Every structure is written in structure tokens, then in C-alpha cells.
Amino acid sequence: MPELPEVEVVRRGLVSWVRGRTITAVDVLDPRSLRRHALGPEDFAGNLEGARVLDVVRRGKFLWMPLADTPAPSADAAPGEPAPAVALMAHLGMSGQLLMQDPGVPDEKHLKVRLRLSPAEGMPEQLRFVDQRIFGGLFLTSLIPTDDGGPGGLAETPLPLIAEEASHIARDPLDPYFSFDTFYRRLRARKTGLKRALLDQGLVSGIGNIYADEALWKARLHYARPTDTLRRADALRVLDAAREVMTDALAAGGTSFDSLYVNVNGASGYFDRSLNAYGRAGQECKRCAAAGLVSIMRREQFMNRSSYTCPVCQPRPSRGRW
Structure with a gap:
């Protein structure tokens, strides 16, 4: 199973490709990879389509992407935006992979979920979740305040919010707020x-x-x-x-x-x-x-x-x- 450094490598890669981009469409090829999303594939896709990825956050081996349901603010807009309430959680399990691919790249053999992203110059347009053993998965989760008032985890723009499923775990040694x-x-x-x-x-x-x-x-x-x-x-x-x-x-x-x-x-x-x-x-x-x-x-x-x-x-x- 991937450990902290492996998940952090994935986080850093995702930040470069998906931060600030909007999810334009969701293709669920295998509903088993959404089993942790209790309301099912239609609710999963419906809530993701049109959402903007604000960041990619990690605490320990937990990885999530806070989402905004509003377009990116314009250059002349007032600074700041409402704190996100929902995040896309990715659980890699034993064999889960998050891959950035262009539309022309053939689907991977064990592709489970495809997120189509808004165009960005020089960047792949799809985020694909591939999982051979199907121990991992994707689901939507609530963001709640952290117990200590610090950032939820490592991120580019730290917020004092944490994915509910990760709220029970301690900070890790690479976290600047680790005590x-x-x-x-x-x-x-x-x-x-x-x-x-x-x-x-x-x-x-x-x-x-x-x-x-x-x-x-x-x-x-x-x-x-x-x-x-x-x-x-x-x-x-x-x-x-x-x-x-x-x-x-x-x-x-x-x-x-x-x-x-x-x-x-x-x-x-x-x-x-x-x-x-x-x-x-x-x-x-x-x-x-x-x-x-x-x-x-x-x-x-x-x-x-x-x-x-x-x-x-x-x-x-x-x-x-x-």
C-alpha cells in the first residue's frame, strides 16, 4: 500500500495539473470504485460537474481536493471566496492510481472513473482513476474545522478545514504544525x-x-x-x-x-x-x-x-x- 511519501508525490503532481480547474464531466466506468459514496454514481457525478478544484490536500495517507461550486474569481473581483464545504476524497488502497492524460491516450485496462477538466494551456484534460484490485475509490466528503485551528494538512493554500474521514488521525512528521x-x-x-x-x-x-x-x-x-x-x-x-x-x-x-x-x-x-x-x-x-x-x-x-x-x-x- 502507498505510504506517506508516495501519496505526497501524487499530491504534488496533482497540484500542478488540477488546481484551479473546473470538472466539466464525469464518466463512471465501474461503480464499485464509488462504493464509499453512499448516494451512488449519479449523485457523485452531479455534484462534481461544474465544481472547481481549489487545492489538493494531504494529511498522513489521506488525500482530498476541496471544491468550489462557483467559477474562478475575475481579476477585478474582491479578494477571498467562501470557504469550501465539500471535497473529493481519493483513497488509493493497494493499487489505485490518479493519472493525468490527454483525451487521445487510450483508456487504461483498469480505468474506473474519468474526470474531464476545463482546458488549460499545455496541460492534460483528463484525471483518470485506475485501480486494478479495486480496494481504493473516490467519494465526496464534508470539510469540518480542525481541532487545533491549524491547516487540515499539507496544501498550497492551507485552510483550517479537514476532510471528515481524516479528522481522527494525527499530524505527520512532515507537517509544519506537527507538535x-x-x-x-x-x-x-x-x-x-x-x-x-x-x-x-x-x-x-x-x-x-x-x-x-x-x-x-x-x-x-x-x-x-x-x-x-x-x-x-x-x-x-x-x-x-x-x-x-x-x-x-x-x-x-x-x-x-x-x-x-x-x-x-x-x-x-x-x-x-x-x-x-x-x-x-x-x-x-x-x-x-x-x-x-x-x-x-x-x-x-x-x-x-x-x-x-x-x-x-x-x-x-x-x-x-x-
Whole structure:
């Protein structure tokens, strides 16, 4: 499943192509991709046609486009416009793709929904939702005020509004409004293992399995370290590590293990070539090897997933040693 950097890559691509444009028509080719829109395909299309995309917003792995039902303001109009109340939410699931295409490009095999956009010079005229496994989908959602009064998420023009379905999750480490003090206070109160806490979207959003392993490796911490034993410096180190690996992943276009994750231009990311922990079971630890030590990365079962650690520089904790 796409993690935060992959979704942010898609967000940045969409901003360049759809912000400020009007949805002129909607083609629903497979209603299954609208199953989260309770009122059905006709209501979905009817509400989108004529709406203008104000921005593309992300919090954690949630992605939405606030909509206005008015035309773009003219150059001599008074500044400002009413706050949007509705947004188009995109859930990518395991294989969802948002692709910008020209009308002449043949339909993709697993095309589910097509949004036709108002013409813009040099820009593709269609936003296509493609989903091979049909775990993702599109739906309309309400925008509500944020709990802390800050922006709902990363956006070009931040508004203190958030998609209702994303309102339960915490801010992510790349969010300028992320509060380390709040994170650390709640982390210490969790009394659980460190990786389990990092995957808790109510505590910190956007850190999935791959980037949790990468951040823990970089911070030299084991996934089972009890959170109530973490010193402030330890927590800061792992958050800084998570921020660093996700920033590096963004620069590489995300992590693509198969052809199903692509950006809006259809290109795959290549951060998987830079992984230090995830998927490296049986290989030498890069850090230990650089120090002249021999240590083989190990894979362990964790919450129906896998965790990858180095037994030398990420030793399993013993409760009494901290």
C-alpha cells in the first residue's frame, strides 16, 4: 500500500495539473470504485460537474481536493471566496492510481472513473482513476474545522478545514504544525512497543511499515523498545530519522516494488534502491559493514507483517536495562 511519501508525490503532481480547474464531466466506468459514496454514481457525478478544484490536500495517507461550486474569481473581483464545504476524497488502497492524460491516450485496462477538466494551456484534460484490485475509490466528503485551528494538512493554500474521514488521525512528521511535545507526551503514556506506536495513526500519521523500519534502523532503536522507557532524546532521534527517510523517499519519487504504484505521470519511484533495513533479511547491515563489523539483517514477524533489524546496532531491549 502507498505510504506517506508516495501519496505526497501524487499530491504534488496533482497540484500542478488540477488546481484551479473546473470538472466539466464525469464518466463512471465501474461503480464499485464509488462504493464509499453512499448516494451512488449519479449523485457523485452531479455534484462534481461544474465544481472547481481549489487545492489538493494531504494529511498522513489521506488525500482530498476541496471544491468550489462557483467559477474562478475575475481579476477585478474582491479578494477571498467562501470557504469550501465539500471535497473529493481519493483513497488509493493497494493499487489505485490518479493519472493525468490527454483525451487521445487510450483508456487504461483498469480505468474506473474519468474526470474531464476545463482546458488549460499545455496541460492534460483528463484525471483518470485506475485501480486494478479495486480496494481504493473516490467519494465526496464534508470539510469540518480542525481541532487545533491549524491547516487540515499539507496544501498550497492551507485552510483550517479537514476532510471528515481524516479528522481522527494525527499530524505527520512532515507537517509544519506537527507538535513534538504533544507526540512525546502521548508516546510515553502508550506503554507499548515503539514500532507499534509509530504505526498508530492517532499518535503520528503517515509512518507505515517500510518507513518505520527505516527510521528505527537509522535511530539505532529496536521495534520492541517500550515507549514508556524512551528518553526525550530517543523520541526526537526516531522522529528526526522518520522525517529524514521520508524526505529522501520524496526526492526519489517514492518507493515502488511493482508497477502498481506510479505518480500522476505514470512514473515509478526508486527509493527502494536506498533501503537500509526493509526487505534486507540475510544481507549485511550497511552501517556495521562500514565499521568493519559482520552483522546479518534479520526478519521477524510483527503484527501480521515483518520487521527488519540489525542484531548488533539494534539489539532487542531487556526491560531492566533502560
